[in-house]
Amino acid sequence: MDPDSGVILARTAEGNAVALGLLKCGKIWLCPVCSATIRHGRAEEITRAVVAWVAMGGVALLVTFTARHASTDKLATLMDAIQGTRADKANGVARRPGAYQRLITGGTWAGRPERGLTGIRDRVGYIGMIRATEITVGQANGWHPHIHAIVFLGGETAGTRADKQITRVFTPSDSAMAEFEGHFRSVWTSHLAKVDRAFKPSDKHGVDFKKLETVQDAEDLGKYIAKIQDGNKAISPANELARGDLKQGRHGNMAPFELLGRLGDLMGGVPEDEADGHGDQPWCRAAWAEYETATKGRRAIEWTRYLRxxxxxxxxxxxxxxxxxxxxxxxxxxxxxxVRVDTGAWHKVTHRALDLATIEAAEDGRWDDVTELVTASGARSGAVRRLSTGEIAEVWEATLATLAERREAAAARRRVEQAGTADPGN
Structure with missing residues (x-):
């Protein structure tokens, strides 16, 4: 981030090691390291939102959307069907909505205010949702992209766009909830059928609803849903949405980072029958390349505009x-x-693939080993300098100050964008 500051390898009070001052790729779809950290932060955001809404008396549902798929289906085609496509103004290509966007559009959903007619949106008090897309793949059944969404219901609002405020919280009637669930199921399956009849799921499996009951449930990340399981681990709704890096593919499928791990093992010489997962190296390589292409430019986690x-x-x-x-x-x-490691020395460490060993040594507090690893990479021993707790805090405070400036600039940009953008479907 700052060549003059170098890289700070620090140990936290809990004994974990962090590398401060490094630029990171931030690729939530592709990088196991960045994905884990981003998704952890996003999961905390989602948990706070659910807790806040349930505490206010609102209703929150975890809704899972799936499409029928086969081994011959391309991931990009399936993603377009469920998530939609983005506009390409340079080439004159208009944005096409997917099944997800269709859920909250049209007169049945929004009503016709000019005629004094309310829609399902008003009857259930929809205020927005958080969507996360998850992907698995297997040789037998191919790509399986699906959407998890937490839907916030039971609210009345006043105002528009960024000025919108919640004016009342209520519990939707059973009839309104039945109408809402029926609408979601009907719109989801019918849109997929229009794209390709082979994509249409059954009414039973296409859309699944689970209600989050209490604040206590929401705060207990293993219990506040009907025991969603991932292997032997209970997964909270926040983690079900955000922590795709924790997922293991079900029914013989692999999650993307499981696929990547197998590919790495095979490229490293591990026999096919000893490496986790399935598929030979050419198949795994082709699958990963297709995954990279299909996820490019898409958001893994997205909130309805103005919900935050x-x-x-x-x-x-x-x-x-x-x-x-x-x-x-x-x-x-x-x-x-x-310790502080000079920028040039850190480049040598990474060039020799000694960065993981260096961070592991820092995590154990083996600072002499850190110095030896840096010098083994070809750097001088003086490139590593021990830092006091106060010195580390000073460097980090300077980094946070720069980060705060970036956040304020980003917030100002969003305010400008929101002031001039219509509020679609909300």
Whole structure:
């Protein structure tokens, strides 16, 4: 981030090692390291939002949307069907909505205010939702992209766009909830059928609803849903949405980072029958390349516009916001001790692939080993300098000050964008 400051390897009060001052790629779809940190931060945001809404007396549902798929289906085609496509103004290509966007459009949903007619949106008090897209793949059944969404219901609002405020919280009637669920199921399956009849799921499996009951449930990340399981681990709704890096593919499928891990093992010489997962190296390589292409330019996690301020949550969903999450998560704890490594020396360390060993040594407080690893990379021993707790805190405070300036600039940009943008479907 700053060549003059070098890289700070610090140990937190909990004994974890962090590398401060490094630029990070921030690729939530592709990088196991950045994805884990970003998704952890996003999961905390989602948890705060659910807790806040349930505490106010609102209703929150975890809704899972799936499409029928086969081994011959391309991931990009399936993603377009469920998530839609983005506009390409340079080439004159208009944006096409997917099944997800269709859920909250049209007169049945929004009503016809000019005629004094309300829609399903008003009867259930819809205020927005948080959407996360998850992907798995297997040789037998191919790509399986699906959407998890937390839907916030039971609210009345006044105002428009960024000035919108919640004026009343209520419990939707059973009939309104049945109408809402029926609408979501009907719109989701019918749109997929229009794209390709082979994509149409059954009414039973296409859309699944689970209600979040209480604040206590929401705060207990293993219990406040009907025991959603991932292997032997209970997954909270926040983690179900955000922590795609924790997922293991079900029914013989692999999550993307499981696929990447197998590919790495095979490229490293591990026999096919000993490496986790399935598929030979050419198949795994082709699958990963297809995954990279199909996810490019898409958001893994996205909130309905203006939902964040309604629930008192700051931030946004852009790649810049993800980078802010990455930087902010580095400083969640007090620092115990650490070292500074010159920028040039750190380049030598990474060139020799000694960075992981160096960070592991820092995590154990083996500072002499850190120096030996740096010098083994070809750098001089003076390139490593021990830092006091106060010195580390001073460097980090300067980094946070720069980060705060970036956040304010991003917030100002969002205010300008929101002031001039219509509020679609909300």
């Amino acid at each position: 301020p309604l629930l008192g949550i700051e931030g946004g969903d852009t790649e810049e916001d993800d980078l802010d999450v990455l930087a902010g998560m580095d400083g969640l704890s007090e620092f115990r001790d650490g």
